[in-house]
Amino acid sequence: MPISIDGNLFSLSTQDTLYQMQVDEYGILNHLWYGPKTGMSMSYLNQYPEISFSGSLADTGTRRDYSLNDRPLEYAEGGMTDYRTPALRIVHPDGSSALDLRYAGYEVLNHKPGIAHLPASFDRSLQTPTLKITLKDALYPIFVHLYYNAFEKENVIARSVEIENNTDHILSLDKFSSLCLDLPDGDLEVLHFHGRHAMERLKERLPLGFGTFRFESRRGNSSHQHNPAVILAAPHTDESHGACYGACLLYSGCYQVEVQKDQLEQIRLVMGLEESTFHWKLKPQATFHSPEALLSYSNQGFEKLSHQFHDMFREHVIRSTFVHRPRPVLINNWEATYFDFNGQKLIEIADSAKECGIDLFVLDDGWFGNRNSDTESLGDWHVNEEKLGMPLADLSKAIHDRQMQFGLWIEPEMVSEDSDLFRTHPEWVLWIPGRYPSRSRHQLVLDLGNPEVVEYLYQTFSKLIRENSVDYIKWDMNRSISDFYSSYLPEQRQGELAHRYMLGVYELADRLTTEFPEVLFEGCAGGGGRFDGGMLYYFPQYWCSDNTDAHCRTQIQYGTSFFYPISSVGSHVSAVPNHQTGRVTSLKTRGTVAMAGTFGYELDLTLLSPEQREEVRQQVQTYKTLQPLIFDGDYYRLSDPFDHDLAAWSFVSKDGLQILVQSVIYEQKPNVRFPRIQLRGLKRDVWYKQLDTGNVYTGAALMDGGLLLDLPQGTDSSQTLQFVRMDQEETSE
Template sequence: MILIGGAAATDAHAASNDGAVHIDASGHVFRLDAAKVTYAFGVNDKGQLQSIYWGPRLAAGDPLPAPIAPPGRDSIDGTVNVIPQEYTGWGEGLYYEPDLKVTFPDGNRDLVLHYQSHSVHGNVLSVVMQDIERPIVVTLQYEIDPGTGIVRRSAVIENRSATPVVVEQASAGTWLLPRGNNYTLRYLAGRWAGENDIYERPVQPGKTVLESRRGSTGMQNEPWFAIRRNDADETHGQVWFGALAWSGTWQIAVEQDQAEQIRITGGFNPFDFGYQLAPGASLQTPSFYAGVTNGGMGEASRLLHRLELTRILPQAPHPRARPVLYNSWEATGFDVNEAGQMALAEKAARIGVERFVVDDGWFGARNSDKAGLGDWTVNPQKFPHGLKPLIDRVHALGMDFGIWVEPEMVNPDSDLYRAHPDWVLNMTGRPRSLGRNQMVLNLARPDVRAYVFGALDKLLSENQIAFLKWDYNRSWSEPGWPAVPADQQKNVYVDFVRNLYGILEELRRKHPNVEIESCSSGGGRVDLGIMHLTDEVWPSDNTDAFDRLRIQDGFTQAHTPGVMMAWVTDSPSSMNGRSMSLEYRFLSSMQGSLGVGANLTKWSEQDMATAQRLIADYKAIRDTVQHGDLYRLVSPDQGSEHSATEDVSPDKAHAVLFAFLHSSTEGYPYPTLHLQGLDPEARYRVRVLQGTLAERTPTVASGAYWMNMGIDVTMHGDFQGTAVAFDRE
């Protein structure tokens, strides 16, 4: 909705119409208000888009300053470098990170973007900019989420000239923070089996680059950032945060210039990037979401979680609770057959599992990771009657059926590769590198896209499959596309991901009851782009329950626990040989979407009974865990003896506390835990799911009591866990 009129009328309307776009009487100042946030920018006297304000919500009637370009401070930097522009082309003497860089056929690389027009459709503001001399048009999109105040930005770049141009750098936009030198950047980095470590560094003059050059999101950096004032912590203080929705190569650059202006620019990774834009063609950048809060890092996470649950996920705004899952991989590896899977399914049903998933090894000549990828037909030796007998048995046991696929990859030892060796990413005459004995299919090719969709569509059409575990187990190498002219080959970085998204969208339309998990050797493809098309994600191949506490702590900085698949696996851990009780392993996994990946044929009757009890408990609390507000009470930092999390349902009627003791030192008691997020006036009844509370802990007390007096748990030894539910009376 647009309001054009006096400031008083516009601001009065803003208080009651969250998510609407408001434009002042001049038509040159744009204001977006939602939840506790105001975002404002305008057209300055030079025709540029200039940032005005982004922060806690302003009151009705508060004036916004006119966007007037500040004068240059010296002759060295030039005026353009001191203007806080929303979106810049590389030109006019710009020295900081541009949003858009283009090369024209005549060699010109100067691009200066000025405002042309704007329009509003629903709650989306579109602002059109154009180069001062050439017909390169950029349409910027702005949308603010009514529930969280998180702003979505993206850009559409159009070539309206008669000749091709090459886009060498393209971002969704630049976020600008108030000038200053009191900021700290938080980001996530890691590796295979060690994803989502939390790192912090001061924001100082220069540039910090977070990126992936791997063809996919990667696990070395998450496409997420948070920048806090230096006095902010988990529960208090100002934090700006954001995440890219893109599953290919990406970059987020955090830059402080010589005037202490902070800029965060994000979009396609410019490394080896060169998208040829034909006459009349357009290029859509990824969406870049960002928000601000005065409630510290914890509230920043909860806002992003709420956006994911209500706007990003395929089933938003009311995503289905994730079913308790069993996956056969750690029990059988590639040794998959009908009888063995049926035996596992019998045991999984006994403990309350709702979804049974057959992992790798069911197709083609797949007896190891050296053969069969690409040949998506059922192995007749392992399943002589196809998948139907197994699926029927799984259904008879009261579970739905899922299966593992890795459709973007191919083994050299496969019928597909022997028939189509040209279908992989490759550079003519150069070696074709293997990773995990496989190569990457060039999904940018229309014939490859058609094959992948056709194979999956056939599999789903011929079998009653409710779930795909969609894996992706290597990064790109030799990212060539010899089938197209040399000046178009770098389009592969965009077209591959667009076709991936297209396949997922088409499968979901044709098979609306099928759910999908994004897996990539663990957490190698987790971002808001893939989350929009998949129902859950796999954070790490490391299922050690203690390691997972740290991995999950980092994961929830950026992503909701509702999509975080967490398996209970065997002890000692295959990752590091560490032994832990079954109860500890369950409580670690119950903080997300619960799964079981252990070899159930080796479990004792006592193990089965424990699992049955805890799975039943989980089902009673999972809506709160998966769709509630997460409070990280004690972070499992390396060297810490304790960690604790709390989930609170959106209506504050229920809460769940998970507390862990990793090792006892010198007999110190477990610290008192002070809950957060409860209704202080309500009364909550305590229900212990696992562990022991201190003597004289009340059975019923107010929310104020549990938040201020706190609760004491009793744990001694190593790798102990406690879980407590709180229910409003």
């Protein structure tokens, strides 16, 4: 059983890991262990001598070897004798902020409930039980409910927290975290994924020193700058060896991650809502539930940790029916035309795409209102028939008549000042009274914390999808939030805006994806600015980055792969010279890189030569054959593209029968040996055949000896190699 309770000892077990907590003699819930299975209680490790200047709880009497400041706590409330970073902070009406949380009981639910208004992991079989542990403040009837789910096969623990105010006064909830994890080993390093627009999720690995390492987003979205996920690893951990812990927040708004190393070299990880943009007024008899966080542990390096998260997302987070279905190869007109197009030009691009075997035509920005630049008409979601030269429904029909699907770009959350929507409803915009609004990309932000705005957007886009037979929606968000003020909320509740905004986004996404389950939704936020577990709950794929340069994309996709499955990565072939970097790479290399994702094109196919269009046709055909392996196989990072001039990765099917190896070499150097890569995830004593050459290798040879790649020709060189596992009869022949 994944949940075991023995007196005051609580254990959660997955296939390979054990998570353990225990209530001590003072009713404090201690964290005991998270790591490999041990087959016993780990409480014997929870012993401490007297530590000077560590205060004691009042009911410990004269005892001097017990302090909350030293003990590993399951959920640290702060304000009593723990001086470390708290997971929770409440301000009472008298101005005090202390909580003294003691164990009040537990409950085991026979299924995993959802979290109202928030994305959360699920079990379609309804067989994953939930452990609910309740803590109560020693003075006030304030309850904190800790929720745990052990996903056995994926080796993932899902955690969330609910606070219940049964007092007769309003509480100010000023910090609320989804998880707190205390670890006894301070010799750890932190891996986080930072970046900027067009260069997201770049891996940085740092040793943990004393004090607090913190990163966050105050931008109203999870941001290009930091991703809400973190890894703690032993110093020598690599892809296939060593211990590491991963934590990922299923939330798309303002968040924070804190990793603290204390005086005893213990580590505390706290992850949850960003405290400077969160101040929630919790009314009497009301509850508040945190976003959910996912935890996973591996003692076999980063790749196993990634496989566990990939499987978790595919099976228990991405709820779309598309998660295991074939997905269309698309052509997007943005980099082909930008705002300069008409219906006939779009149909010409679609005709060329059809000849190449492409399945889906996507009309990007500029089809509505008076939208001929990014300074106007955002929010005016009525079709510009004069520009198209036809109704949108006619364009959709023309695409469908070519046996292709029709997709549309929208940006629901934003509005131009030069728009009918803004002129009609200025009160729907986030705008601080008495101040000029800040602008980004000439846009203002609609107040999705206002239910009236959410309802308007739902009615607008559901009608648009229905009336135009839309098969695909690209939902974009092209600016961060800075003016945190809502005319909808009263003065004393303005601190709730950042979270209420995300609740509105989630409600709109939930209603649209529920009403249109056969429409493929792809998220986007200036590229990968909101690529996180919260959005993947609603959208099975997300535009990975606005940077489509093949060289940069290998680095961006490398960092993305540590937590998020390849099937969620929007990746396309674009024109050269690349519109972001000016770099010229071959069509072959651009195709190789884009195949490590959902695959599509962002260029004007009508400008390609017949030979290039034939190459595109071959790429599309190859990708469609390989898509099941790319989407559902185990992904291996075979090189670090930041440390070498080589990016290499592979996919191994779950049954071990198929292997796909892809690589890109960036720089040609004279008088060098053939580059060599070593595969992983194969059976050592099994033979594998390389399909293009017919050569056969043992798994041991491919993993220990490796493969020799071609020398690069020019500025880039890419290869795609396929192997199949041979049975014993074929080998003997």
